[in-house]
Structures are given as structure tokens and as C-alpha cells.
Amino acid sequence: MSLPVDAATGLPTIHRFVTAHESAAPHRETHAISHAVETTPFLNGAGREAGLWRVEGIPVEKGDFREGTFNDPTARQHAEFIPPNGAIMRITELAPRSVTPMHRTHSVDVNILLSGSVVHVLASGEEQVLRAPGDSVVQRGTNHRWDNRTDEWARWASVLVSAEGVNVGGKELRAEGL
Numbered sequence: 001m002s003l004p005v006d007a008a009t010g011l012p013t014i015h016r017f018v019t020a021h022e023s024a025a026p027h028r029e030t031h032a033i034s035h036a037v038e039t040t041p042f043l044n045g046a047g048r049e050a051g052l053w054r055v056e057g058i059p060v061e062k063g064d065f066r067e068g069t070f071n072d073p074t075a076r077q078h079a080e081f082i083p084p085n086g087a088i089m090r091i092t093e094l095a096p097r098s099v100t101p102m103h104r105t106h107s108v109d110v111n112i113l114l115s116g117s118v119v120h121v122l123a124s125g126e127e128q129v130l131r132a133p134g135d136s137v138v139q140r141g142t143n144h145r146w147d148n149r150t151d152e153w154a155r156w157a158s159v160l161v162s163a164e165g166v167n168v169g170g171k172e173l174r175a176e177g178l
Helices: none
Strands: 015-021 029-036 040-042 047-055 087-094 107-115 118-122 127-130 136-140 144-148 154-162 166-168 171-173
Touching: 087 144, 127 136
Parallel strands: none
Antiparallel strands: 015 029, 040 047, 047 087, 087 154, 107 136, 107 154, 118 127, 118 144, 166 171
16 A cells, blocks of 8 residues: 655655544543645745644643544644744655755754755754654754755654743844744
8 A cells, every 4th residue: 555645745645643532531532633734835845844733832721622622723824933932843845955044943943854864054064964764953043954965855853842042152142044
């Protein structure tokens, strides 16, 4: 059995599963949603992103986690990239021979390679090469970019957790490049 493939990238289609509790038996979990996730192009199509989840604050507010009460937090527009005191989870895909702009966010980003190969490049020029699924980078507010130097699409998952501004040696470093 072959997996459905995204026509733009040739990578398997992204599916998200969100869990919930049955109303009649709150102690029993059941999946509430299972669907393919659309990716949105950026960098004139050289990159694609898919928002998987968004948390407006940590700890997460108590909500109604019953089946049928699901309100997709990624389905609406947001003024800020990462909510203050919140987090986002997303998938990023980068086309062969493509590079993102240098950028910095006020967040701690856990990036895990899923397929392909990608190079994480710091402003200093130092490079970390992610070659195998599971290779990861914990990005802590440093200026960086992503570089796909191969002939295949790269895909990685990221969880970005809001952080206070980056302060180095008493100097506040701004978020930039996004």
C-alpha cells in the first residue's frame, strides 16, 4: 500500500490526529479528528509550512476536551508568529537547493528532521548538518537560516515555545527576518 503524496513536493501527505474524550465515558479516549494538513508556500514556493497546533498560553487553559468540541487553533489568522507565553507546532519543507533568509525569533525551537537533509547555519557561519531522521537542533534565539544543499525536498517538525527577549551581555537582541 503506497502513501498519498503531495504533488508539490513528492513527500508523503501530512496527517494530523487530535484526541478527545467520549462524552458518555470521559475516562475513555477516542480520536476526534484525522485529516490531511494543507501546506502553505513561502519563499516563492521554495518552502512550504503546515501549522499543526497552537497554544495561546502555558499552562494550557482547561477546556472542553470532549468529542465534537474541537476548535482548530491553526484555522484562524494570528497577529503574532508565536503567542506570548504560548507555543506552536509546525512542519516545514524546503525545496532542493534552497535557502531561507537569516532570522531570529524570541523562542526556543526544537527542530527534528523527518526526511531529506538540511543544514542549520548560524550567523557566525557555524553549520550543523541534519542528515538522518531524528537528527535535531534546539534553536535558542540565535540568528540562523536553513539551507537544503541536496536534490530532494527536506522536511522537519518544529515546536516553538515563546521565550522572553534574547539578552546577551546586557544587550537586547530583536526578533528579525520573518
